[in-house]
Amino acid sequence: MSTPLKILLVEPSLILRSGMCSVLRRLTTFEMQVAEVPDPERLDEAVAREDPDIVIVNPSVVDEETVHRLRCRSVRVMALQNALIEDRLQQSFDAVVSIYDTAERIKETLQTLARPQRDDAAQEPLSAREKEIIVGVVKGLTNKQIADELFISTHTVITHRRNIAAKLQIHSPAGLTIYAIVNKLVELNDVRHTIQQK
Secondary structure (H helix, E strand, O other), rough: OOEEEEEEEOOOOOHHHHHHHHHHHHOOOOOEEEEOOOOHHHHHHHHHHHHHOEEEEOHHHHOHHHHHHHHHHOEEEEEOHHHHHHOOHOOOOOOOOOOOOOHHHHHHHHHHHOOOHHHHHOOOEEEEEEEHHHHHHOOOHHHHHHHHOOOHHHHHHHHHHHHHHHHHOOOOOOHHHHHHOOOOOOOOHHHHHHHHHH
């Protein structure tokens, strides 16, 4: 029998917390234990007590430092988004789900997070979609503009960008531009044209 996936759900709203717990209970893909934390002030205490694999947290009740601290403890952190949050904070999470997502989408995200973290992520090839995202970044498009152009959600773009950064170990648009030119995803003249337009 496999070890259950330990999830810590941090959400002050009883309605949202209960709803998410209900969705998690319906996911029969893997066995899980869910502990609830209604008071974000008790997050560190709960993490020490529960030793979770994944923390699902309302991003409006934590800051980047808290997310970073959790990730340093090898805890995967997933945002439960119920309102718009700034891109910078959103990018600090391992994954983001929305209260409007389907149970299937939530299950897929949890399955991705439940996989063991690998040190050889940089060896994985980029998908066609990830290459399209890089081209959008090189063009100077915002996450929303890339999402609109590719007919995907903004948080999907952010997830792809996080995966690209993990695979390539490149964390800046300038670095991605160099990567795109060297790997012939864009032409040097196209980059010059984009820079001249700015």
